[in-house]
Amino acid sequence: MVKRLGEPVVRTAVAQAMKEMGRQFVLGRDIDEALKRAKKYESRGYTYSYDMLGEAARTDADARRYLRAYANAIESLAPACSHDEIRRNPGISVKLSALHARYEFGQKDRVMDELVPRALELARKARAANMGFNIDAEEADRLDISLDVIEAVLSDPSLAGWDGFGVVVQAFGKRAAHVLDWLYALSTKLDRRIMVRLVKGAYWDAEIKRAQVMGLKDFPVFTRKVNSDLSYIACARKLLAMTDRIYPQFATHNAHSVSAILELAQGRDCFEFQRLHGMGESLHDAIVSKGQARCRIYAPVGAHQDLLAYLVRRLLENGANSSFVNQIVDTRIQPEEIARDPFDTVEALGDSLSSKAIALPKAIYGEKRLNARGWDHTDPVEIDAIESARAPFKTRQWQGGPVLGCEVRSDRVTEVRNPAKPSDLVGYLTQASADDIEGAIATSQAGFEAWSSLPAEERAARIRRVGDLFEANAAELFTLATREAGKSLLDAVAEIREAVDFARYYPNEAIRNQAFGAGRGVIACISPWNFPLAIFAGQVLAALAAGNAVIAKPAGQTALIATRAVELMHEAGIPKDAVQLLPGSGSTVGAALTSDPRIAGVCFTGSTGTAQHINKVMAESMAPDAPLIAETGGLNAMIVDSTALPEQVVRDVLASSFQSAGQRCSALRMLYVQKDIADHLLEMLFGAMDELRVGDPWLLSTDVGPVIDEAARRGIEAHCDKFEREGRVLKRWPSPKRGSSCRRR
Structure with a gap:
């Protein structure tokens, strides 16, 4: 006989599991709680970089909420910044995608006009507190626009003489070394000193799949982990030669990478190591106890509703077969295998630098059928x-x-x-x-x-x-x-x-x-x-x-x-x-x-x-x-329950509803939402709709172009007018006066 657990029991169990995982990987539910828990490690010689958890903003209200959260966190951290030397003080990490609902290349004008002032406001607060301020790395398709934002913020005269501005660079990206050269050139041009946190990278599988789906010429990331490991060491060597302008921050849980950096540094006190809260503790304790280098803990801070995406990322990274954290606790793997020199592995591969198990974008359909060429609208x-x-x-x-x-x-x-x-x-x-x-x-x-x-x-x-x-x-x-x-x-x-x-x-x-x-x-x-x-x-x-x-x-x-x-x-x-x-x-x-x-x-x-x-x-x-x-014709419906990530739901609803101005048989026509999440989801959806740009389809910045002709426009307007008279229109925008553009609801 199968006995079914009641819904309250299941929810309670899931909530408890989330709390336990949250304690492991998240320092606190808010910045005050995080500061209290941080004292345990600060007494052992660690410093912290705090990150306010949350997904990319989908609405301007979300972006302003994140902006306030970052500003409040900086104010709360300010009293802890008691050292004159900024690298000994706590810092804060900021995601640009949290500060603007349309942080993407196609909306560059809005990004530069609206996001840059927000990032600059936070940077000025961090400077006043004498703390480090790090711009987190995100998806590869945002790299170019992120460098534009970084240059605009760092170039502001109000930040002159401040050494706390930082940038995160992902070594699994094929452009990582070039980004380091660009950052060094920028800091030289502006006569600034900056910080650079070098990480391996996040969401590798998403980068691979995006390139394949879009039909790009190549992948923006390396397809073998060993190449990412080698790139990390090559970038570390480059950074250690740039210390007149750059303070390197090496984020890694890999013992081989740590050993390589210590060897390259030759005893110089010009860098620090970083680890994630809840990971790599024993490795970094050994570094701190021996006085080999400074260590900083990257500490996520967030409430229960902000945890899911971050915890999934940690599970994916820790559970990967190639993960050092996973291998170190697997007794079946010999220590020599775990600490294998990536240079030896790459040399053994010869010319086979790309994984044969991962098809290039043009070859995803096999030898007999070439994938259609794509054009990267973020390049x-x-x-x-x-x-x-x-x-x-x-x-x-x-x-x-x-x-x-x-x-x-x-x-x-x-x-x-x-x-x-x-x-x-x-x-x-x-x-x-x-x-x-x-x-x-x-x-x-x-x-x-x-x-x-x-x-x-x-x-x-x-x-x-x-x-x-x-x-x-x-x-x-x-x-x-x-x-x-x-x-x-x-x-x-x-x-x-x-x-x-x-x-x-x-x-x-x-x-x-x-x-x-x-x-x-x-x-x-x-x-x-x-x-x-x-x-x-x-x-x-x-x-x-x-x-x-x-x-x-x-x-x-x-x-x-x-x-x-x-x-x-x-x-x-x-x-x-x-x-x-x-x-x-x-x-x-x-x-x-x-x-x-x-x-x-x-x-x-x-x-x-x-x-x-x-x-x-x-x-x-x-x-x-x-x-x-x-x-x-048909009717396309989406059913959303309480397990769905609201930000992802809103993204997919917008794409399905408004691409091609909704003029396709697959366009979303009906959205069914579980009642107990409906109000929050609809609020986010309506806010995200307000961020869409309606207008001339020739412009890359336009999200919604015209409907096909005047007859179609009149039909849509009449349909909406009818339902508005019945009080059943939840959201409506004014239509452009020129052409047959029509904002659908």
């Missing part, structure tokens, strides 16, 4: 290159229209304008006529015969070439996605990458499944405007890979990018009569294609009602076995 060099490449297309006007294997007969031309800026004429579109539709269907019969007779491998090679051409012409496609479809740069990058993925995935699948049969004939592909390249290309390339000819009808709002895509397909070697484009209305082009018996099947993405209508018309007009492949 200023990459962003400058994108801006330079997009510049020639910023005012270009494209000519779109039917792309046929026969003569185009229509002469009805309409204008295409930017949904964010109606004054921006993106180009002109020729609408397909009845003659064009007939010509395309007739021509496609011969196109099918020729295309389907090619070996599957040859068709696959040409389709893969389409993906290569999409990447080669990415700047133009980015621009079209932004100016015609209103997509932000991040959404445009995702659009191109998904289209490229389709160009590499479907050919492989066609070859793998070619034994199941040949192409059916001519397939009509009808695609939506919300993914004007990705879904458009996915439909077309899948049908082509299987040996079919295609007549594509793009959405009326996004036919220019479809025109360019078909032109690139032809450039890749796909015959003009094998893939043709018919822009036009659903009532003209769509109705003709879905009711013509010469069409062998239909691929459709759009509303459920339209799909049902197409299904009915096909049943009346086409062969009984003509397939309808329909991807139609």
